[in-house]
Amino acid sequence: MATIPARLAKRAMTHTSLAHARVDVINLYRDFYRAAPEICDLYALDIPPSLVRTRFRQEFERNKHITDLKVIDVLILKGRQEYQEIMNTWKMRAQLLGFIMAPIERQGQHPKGFLDAFYTGKDELAVAPMSP
Numbered sequence: 001m002a003t004i005p006a007r008l009a010k011r012a013m014t015h016t017s018l019a020h021a022r023v024d025v026i027n028l029y030r031d032f033y034r035a036a037p038e039i040c041d042l043y044a045l046d047i048p049p050s051l052v053r054t055r056f057r058q059e060f061e062r063n064k065h066i067t068d069l070k071v072i073d074v075l076i077l078k079g080r081q082e083y084q085e086i087m088n089t090w091k092m093r094a095q096l097l098g099f100i101m102a103p104i105e106r107q108g109q110h111p112k113g114f115l116d117a118f119y120t121g122k123d124e125l126a127v128a129p130m131s132p
Contacts, residue, residue: 008084012077014069021072025060028079032056039086043093047100055100 015021033056036049045052063075085091 008080008087010080012073014073016069018067018069018072021069021076024076025072028076028083029056029060031083032079035083035087039096042087042089043096045093045097045100052100055103058103 013024015024033053036052036056039045039052040047040049066072066075086096
């Protein structure tokens with residue numbers, strides 16, 4: 001499919017109530033949800049669309065506690081921008097895979113002791129040098 005920059009562009013809106021913002025958030029979520037199989041095809045991902053959908057769901061769930069309308073407006077704007085970049089294939093495959101696979105790789109990787117922290121390059125217990 002040819003890249004047409006304006007085909008997915010939507011006008012930025014400022015919402016006056018949480019109900020209107022909720023409708024736009026749900027529409028954005030539905031767009032991402034419906035596009036998961038197409039995203040897997042566009043980027044030749046060897047992961048199932050269900051994993052892509054799960055990752056998008058996690059991102060929406062991460063911000064569900066926000067009630068400030070200005071913050072919600074910015075998040076909707078950034079979400080639409082991400083959607084447009086993904087669907088127009090302006091993102092590279094590695095960027096998309098990094099977004100999708102990052103939470104999976106981080107599960108259960110907390111250092112248990114000094115040596116584990118040392119091996120992973122995390123020296124949180126080190127004493128910071130004093131400035132002169």
